[in-house]
Amino acid sequence: MGSKMGIVSKRRCFAILLVFLGFLIRHRSSAEKVLFVPAIDAPSDSHWFTQANIGRALVEKGHSVTVVISEDMYTAKKRRAEWSDFQFETFQDGGTQARLKEHQNHMLSMAEELSQQKFREVFTAASEGAKQYCSLLLGNSNLVDRLRASQYSVVISDPFFPCGAILSAHLDTRVPHIAVIHADPNFLDTKAAGVPLPLSYVPFIITDFTDEMTFVQRLQNVVLCTLLHMMARRDVSSNYDELVRKYFGEEETIQSVTSRTDLWLYYRTDNVLDFPRPSMPNMVQVGGLNVRAAAPLAKDMEAFVHSAGDDGVIVVSFGSMVRTMSTGRKEAFAAAFARIRQKVVWRYVGEKPTGLGNNTKLLAWLPQNDLLAHPKTRAFITHAGSNGMYEALHHGVPMVCLPLFGDQPANAARVVARGLGVMLDFSTVTAEQLYQAILHVVTNNSYQETAARLSRLHRDQPQSPMERAVWWIEYVIKHGRLTHLRARAVELPWYQYYLLDVAVFLFGVCSAVLGTVWCSCSFICGKIFCKSGNSRHLEICK
Structure with missing residues (x-):
């Protein structure tokens, strides 16, 4: 009897092993090579982290991910250490990366006083460096030959750095190209996707308008959008058309190369927070892509949060966009926080404000997502960056927005329009105004109720934003160029x-x-x- 039981047990183990091996073979056979061309040092690391998080999700699905980066000592070493499950293809950039990093740090050091005009000047200067970087990347024949020989199934890039679209076309026009896009500062995406842009109710990205605009606002919307589109496209054409003609075709332009994009993954927008607007079948909203499940707080942080009692805590973070604050500004913030009953966790780098209250904890880095998910969190004070905004939306936390530049005023306007928070002017806010805004958001139940309702709407999806992004990428890998989803408008003369x-x-x-x-x-x-x-x-x- 015992021998029979042993034989049955062995057969069962053998069957399980066969099933497991079969699973591994099927899983391995579905593995595809994916090439990422990330933006070169965007104004913050959020662009890279978004692509890297997608890459990691693809690796978990069994795919092989390769990233093209500069051989810059700091960047290459850091990326390899942090993302050891990726492969990296590197090239010499002649110090371009280091110079751009220095330029970026200078911009962030004065972000507090950075106007839209100054921001454009800084962006234009950075664009010149990005052009040089792109020229060195495309001109590295050894790198291009290695990439071409690898026969990637798809190329994924960030339109913030148009070189990715050029490299994709240069490698092989039969290989699909996907854009993972926060916002295109060159404004090539709308024309490339062939999507209508009705300025009567679609606010321009750098304004704080909503979809309900007055006549004056609609006039400003039309003028700003028209002029900046023309200027940006002129600048990007002057920077990249020559490279496109050299490496892809004499009759081609950066606009035509970008129009080859098969899929657009927009991680700044979603159907809950964004205003309704026209879209195309190959434009997929994945807002909230970087939101992850909350992890338990460290013991000291949990003790601090727990000590707040029923009053709860306020989370304060301006991400990497504000490296330092002027003395007047940091003292105004500290004074406002000292007056409230809640405990405050403030991501802050610099000299400690003299008026800091006993209820405020300063940290150079904080687990923002985990804090926002904590049941004792009552509000989030933020510059209205996309990642933090969607973390607050997902976890149902009202916001006090103090936008600085770029798309942040538009993000803050969406928060206010949806009843999820209030907006203040970072450059002129006083301690009293900040205190009253926090008090208003924390004590007015409508903000908490709205945040909870919008959180439920945002969570109630058949797929998470990351699952949706990965599904679409695998769909492109499986079926190749998605010409049936591209609007004919892309090919029509104006x-x-x-x-x-x-x-x-x-x-x-x-x-x-x-x-x-x-x-x-x-x-x-x-x-x-x-x-x-x-x-x-x-x-x-x-």
């Missing part, structure tokens, strides 16, 4: 897109018909008058 040729034709037909009717009526009337015998009419007939 006069056909706006139906100007049809309008001219109809105007000509209407003019011909009206002219014929007019001439016919004039001829008939003339004949009638001539037959009437009136002397004056006879004079006219002669």
Whole structure:
């Protein structure tokens, strides 16, 4: 009896082993090579972290992820240490990365006083460095040959750095290209996707307008959008068209290369927080992509949060966008926090404010997502960056927004319009205004109720944003170029897109018909008058 049981047990183990091996074989057979071309030092690391998180999700699904980066000593070493499950292809950038990093740090050090105009000047200067970086990347024949030989199934890039689209086309036009996009500062995406942009109710990304605009706001929206689109496209064309012609085709431009993109993954927008607007089948919203399940807080942090009692805690973070604060500003913040009943966890780097209250804890880094998920968190004070905004939305935390530049005013406007928080001017806010805003958000139940309702809406999806992004990437890998999802508008000349040729034709037909009717009526009337015998009419007939 014992021997029979042993044989059955062995057979069962063998069957389980076969099933497991079969699973591994199937899993391995589905593995594909994915190439990432990240943006070169965007204004913060959030662009890279978004792509890296997608890459890690793909690795967990069995795919192989390769990232193209500079051989810059700091960057390459750091990326390899933090993301050991990726492969890296590197090249020499002639110090471009280091210079851009220095330029970026200078920008962040003065972010507090950075106006939109100054931000554009800084961005333009950074664009020149990015062009040099791109030229060195594309011109490295050894790197390009290695990438081409690897035969990647898909290339994923960030339109913040247009070089990714050029590299994708240069490697192989048959390989699909996916854009993981926060926002395109070159404004190539709308034309590349062929999506309409009705400025009557779609606010421009750098404004704090909503979808309900006054006449003056609509006028500003049209003027700003038109002028900045023209300027940005002129600048990006002057920077990259020459590279496109050199490495892809004489008749091509950066706009035409970008229009090859098969899929657009927008991680700044979603259907809950964003205003409704036209879209295309190959434009997928994955707002909240970086939100993850909350982890338990460290013991000292948990003790601090628990000590707040029923009053709860306020989380304060401006991400990496504000490295330092002026003395007046940090003292105003400290004074406002000292007056509230809640405990405050403040991500802060620099000299400790003299007016800091006993209820405030300063940290150079904080577990923002885990704190926002904590049941004792009552509000989030933020610059309205996309990642923090979606973490607060996901966990149902009201916000006090103090936007600085870029898309942050637009993000804050969405928060206010949805009843999820309030907005203050970072450059002029006083301690009293900040205190009153915090008090208003914390004591007014409508903000907490709205935050809870929007959180439920955001969570109630058939797939999480990350699962949706991975599903679409695998869909592209499986089926290749998604030409059936691309709008024909991408290929139409502007006069056909706006139906100007049809309008001219109809105007000509209407003019011909009206002219014929007019001439016919004039001829008939003339004949009638001539037959009437009136002397004056006879004079006219002669």
